[in-house]
Amino acid sequence: MTESVDALVERTSAFVRGRVIPLEQDPRWGGHGPSPELVEELRSAAGAADLVAPHLARSGRAALSMRDTARLFRAAGYSPLGPVALNIAAPDEGNMHLLERVANDAQKAERLVPLARGEARSVFLMTEPDNGAGSDPSLLKTRAERAPGGWRISGRKWLITGATGARFAIIMAATEAGATMFLSEMNRDEIVIERVLDTLDSALPGGHAVISLNGLFVADADVLGEVGQGLRYAQIRLAPARLTHCMRWTGAAQRAHDIAARYACERMAFGKPLIDHEGVGFMLADNLIDLKTAELLTDWCAEILDAGARGSQESSMAKVAVSEALYRVADRCVQILGGLGVTRDTIVERVFRELRAFRIYDGPSEVHRWSIANKIKRDIAAQR
Structure with missing residues (x-):
């Protein structure tokens, strides 16, 4: 440090x-x-x-x-x-990480430089409606077919964060060689934002959209990395992205706790400050325990990534534990603030909504637990 x-x-x-x-x-x-x-x-x-x-x-x-x-x-x-x-x-920070590691020099100059400068926004088009890819990427329905000089991509995506106003997209599509990532400008007639969904969370620009790709032509030069390596590249992006979500939302949960703690020290009830009632004081104590747990798990996983490891299982562990711990913090803060907690007079109500959504995006807790359990099973089988 x-x-x-x-x-x-x-x-x-x-x-x-x-x-x-x-x-x-x-x-x-x-x-x-x-x-x-x-x-x-x-x-x-x-x-x-x-x-x-x-x-x-x-x-x-x-x-x-x-x-x-x-x-x-x-x-x-x-x-x-x-x-x-x-x-x-998100999604720009994760896309910067991916482009830095996978894009060629021309793609970095065209896409990464303005993105890093804050002059452009981007989207990552992977999740699909209609029983398509979500937590299970093998269900990918969007197809990219060979065309003279490039590819034509058709399919639908949804819950695409930041689509409205984004300059370019990273698109995941299935090819005969396997899942592949493509780059495209967003201001194309073949890319249609059908609607922007009304969602629980609202912190990120552009909301979360449903998008149609209607025979979108993408040149060979706009293939990101190698054809057929899209799922491998997704893992390059996902482990750090899970962790940076944990980092950012720990800060927000700390803010909610600080507001609730001040309120509990100032608000009187039954002859003494709220914090002197064990039901409230113990909630604040549990907040500090959860906040420190979130910080330590995040830092532990960060050091694993710094050492050059993929950190897939570790980032899954951190994502589950941190998202659930921070949600508990926000929920307690709403409860401590009482009626004030369900209003927008403080940021706590909004943090609560954002942290509830965090338990789902970048993989719901159940999928990460399932992945961890499968790793346990493989490890035991390898010992036999």
């Missing part, structure tokens, strides 16, 4: 508290996320503070390790709008 990282985390924390939190009541933050105008204002402020994608390599400093990234992302996540301002929110 170098002084430079300490200073960066402190600057991030000060920026979120001073510039981002005052915008949380802005009417431009609606049910489908912050508006393009609000995103632009947030990004402009972050740019002026030299805090756009601050975890990436830049002149005079290497990219942050995952362990140091965890500290930075927790500080940014203290407001749900913080990661949007710093350009470290």
Whole structure:
């Protein structure tokens, strides 16, 4: 933990508290996320503070390790709008990670550079409706067929985060050689946003959309990586993405706890502050236990990724434990605040909704537990 990282985390924390939190009541933050105008204002402020994608390599400093990234992302996540301002929110942050490791130089120049600068947004088109791919990627129905000079892609996707206003997409489609990733601009006639879903969460720009791909032509030069390697590349993206979600939402849960703790110390009931009633005080104590558990599990998995391991099982363990721990924290905070907790007079109600959704996206807890159990079974079989 170098002084430079300490200073960066402190600057991030000060920026979120001073510039981002005052915008949380802005009417431009609606049910489908912050508006393009609000995103632009947030990004402009972050740019002026030299805090756009601050975890990436830049002149005079290497990219942050995952362990140091965890500290930075927790500080940014203290407001749900913080990661949007710093350009470290999903899906862009995960797409940057994927492009950095898989894209060729031309693709990086065209896609990664403006994405990292916060000048463009992106989407990751994998999940499908109609009994298509979701937690089970083998159900992939979207097809890419060979065409002169490239491919034609047809299918439907849904729960596509950030589609409205995104500049380009990473598309997962089945080919004869296996699942493959493709790059495409979003402003194509063959890409139709059917509708934006009304969802429990609303922190991310562009909401979550249903999209049709109607014979979309993609040139050979826009194949991301190698044909048939899409599922392998998805794993490159997914393990770190699960973990960065844990980092960001730990910051938000800490914020909810801080609000509830202050309220419990100030609010009087039955002749004493709420915190002096064990039913409330013990909930706050359990919050600290869950928050520290989330932090330690995230840092443990981050160190595994820093060591060069894939971390698939470890990130599944962290995702389950952290998402469920943070949800408990938010739920307790709502309960402690009572009537205030179900209003939007504080950020706690919104954090509660976001953390409920977190237990599903990037793989529901049950799928991760199933994957972990299968690993246990394979390990036992290998010992026989």
